[in-house]
Amino acid sequence: MALLVPLAAVAVGCGGGDGDGGKDDGGGGSGSSKPVADSKDAGPGGGVLAELKGANGVVVTISSAVRDGGGFVTVQGTVTNRGKAVFDALEWRSKETGVKSRSAISGASLVDDRSKKRYLVLRDTDGECLCTTGLTNIKPDESRPLFAQFPAPPSDVTAIGFQIPTMPAVRVRLSG
Numbered sequence: 001m002a003l004l005v006p007l008a009a010v011a012v013g014c015g016g017g018d019g020d021g022g023k024d025d026g027g028g029g030s031g032s033s034k035p036v037a038d039s040k041d042a043g044p045g046g047g048v049l050a051e052l053k054g055a056n057g058v059v060v061t062i063s064s065a066v067r068d069g070g071g072f073v074t075v076q077g078t079v080t081n082r083g084k085a086v087f088d089a090l091e092w093r094s095k096e097t098g099v100k101s102r103s104a105i106s107g108a109s110l111v112d113d114r115s116k117k118r119y120l121v122l123r124d125t126d127g128e129c130l131c132t133t134g135l136t137n138i139k140p141d142e143s144r145p146l147f148a149q150f151p152a153p154p155s156d157v158t159a160i161g162f163q164i165p166t167m168p169a170v171r172v173r174l175s176g
Contacts, residue, residue, distance in 0.1 A: 048061055051170070052162075054167045061077050062076070065172040067174050075149075078143050104131050111161035114157070122151065
């Protein structure tokens, strides 16, 4: 855990405003998003915070976005292939050079519209993302859990944008 704190500082420093208020869909992918962030019952053990719908029947359901006491936010959910072909999440990887994580959601980000700041997925000391890996060969009608850990925005931020490359952004309410 002590090794993650310096990484969090670096990731926050890398999060620059892109000037679009977080409305970029992360790569021009077609799809839709369905935020349900206002549900007080949503979150851990309580349902769905948001749903991202991508091309070819791929759906990401966000079940929690929890701020912990250590200054991190962990987003958890499920990716489901509702399409007819096998899905590989290769386009969801980070475009950063030198990043080792492959077939992951390492390209996901949180966007604070108010401060125009983007929070990138945290990395461990080996450069691997603190996120789900191995999202390849997802067969039709198959679901897999996913998670990503980010530096936390300021404590007065209660809802934040969540983006995965090629999918529209959604707004999720932070708990914790």
